[in-house]
Amino acid sequence: MNLQFSALSQNESFARVTVAAFIAQLDPTMDELTEIKTVVSEAVTNSIIHGYDGKPDGKVFISVLLEESAVELVIRDEGVGIKDIDEARQPLYTSKPELERSGMGFTIMENFMDEVEVRSEPGFGTEVRLRKHLLKSKALCN
Known part of the structure; x- marks a missing residue:
């Protein structure tokens, strides 16, 4: 599945629900x-x-790719990019402290997914590739 939308805050919930509906066909657990x-x-x-x-x-x-028991997500933008990926991935780091951001985004991604890969080039945008292996015991459709 491929999805493209304007960079508006209200579209975050649209993206979340759309991806969840698409991956439901793999019958993930509620936690997954x-x-x-x-x-x-x-x-x-x-x-x-x-x-x-x-x-x-x-x-x-x-973009979302479904495999037999895994989900791969690629979330990409063509924004300003990340100057220092290692620094950005540190817990509590935020480039926008004036907005009172928590700086936990990458930490949450790393805790919830099996693989997290970040590619970025300043001035050209960022790509976050995420992979999660799903449990064999299915819970939602049983």
């Missing part, structure tokens, strides 16, 4: 579904707040 929705929310919010500095003219792109 909640974790994936949270991760989508964090990554999309990062794109909107940090990538585009809250300017609505940017676009956020999401």
Whole structure:
């Protein structure tokens, strides 16, 4: 599935619900579904707040690949990029302290997903690739 939308804060919930509905066909547990929705929310919010500095003219792109027992998400923007990825991934780091951001976005992604890869080039945007292996015992559709 591929999704593209304007970098508006209200579209974060649209992205979260759309991804959750799409991955429901794999019959994830409620915890897995909640974790994936949270991760989508964090990554999309990062794109909107940090990538585009809250300017609505940017676009956020999401692709979701489903495998037998895994979900791969790619969330990308064409915003300002990240100067220092290692620093940005540190707990409590935020490039927008004046907005009282918690600086926990990447930490949450790393805790909820099995793999997190961040690629970024200043001036050209950021891509966050996330992968989660789902449990064999299915809970939602039983």
